[in-house]
Amino acid sequence: MSGDLTIRGIKIAHERLSLALRDNSQVEVRVAEDATVDLTLVQLIEAARREKRDAGGDLTFATPAPQPLLDVLTRGGFLEAAESRRFWLGAGE
Template sequence: MNDSDHDRRSDLAVLSSAAELTTIEFVGELTIKTIAGAHARLTEVFGASGAVKADVAEDAVVDLTFVQLIESARRTARETGVAFDLAAPAAGQLRETLARGGFLAAADDQEFWLKTSEGR
């Protein structure tokens, strides 16, 4: 792997686990080029934990692929009874991508992504 490949990769393998809660830290590039690793990690954690938090770094490089992965994780969580949430409100490029993609239109989406209980 050359230096430019390293700069583009996602450093998402940082995990912390306390009792039934597992937190996955997503940092670096979270795009179509690196989404397979993020998907694999989420799949692994969903099979072994009762509650999952996604901690997305404010300076993460995000595209719609990552947003779609998190939306899919939300659906899977509902279907399997796993509690799934973000560790903090979406910020930085993630928030910009959500707005551009129309993912903040519904109150329940705003509550999940932005941590607003009133849908603001």
């Protein structure tokens, strides 16, 4: 995922992620270091992760969250639970 991943530009990322979720049992998400992000991206990925888990599949995050995303995750309190930290930051965190 790259570019504008905010409420203004999330449509393309949503469409691509929806197709990947539909067509694959395992999906890996990667967010570009220079992507513009807001809470919209976090909500999209969290919803997709739950949907995939409930369907018996797996959605993983390819690399630790890049700094812009990390800032949003921290401000939103998404890194408080150990399971969330493992997903967003990698198993070694």
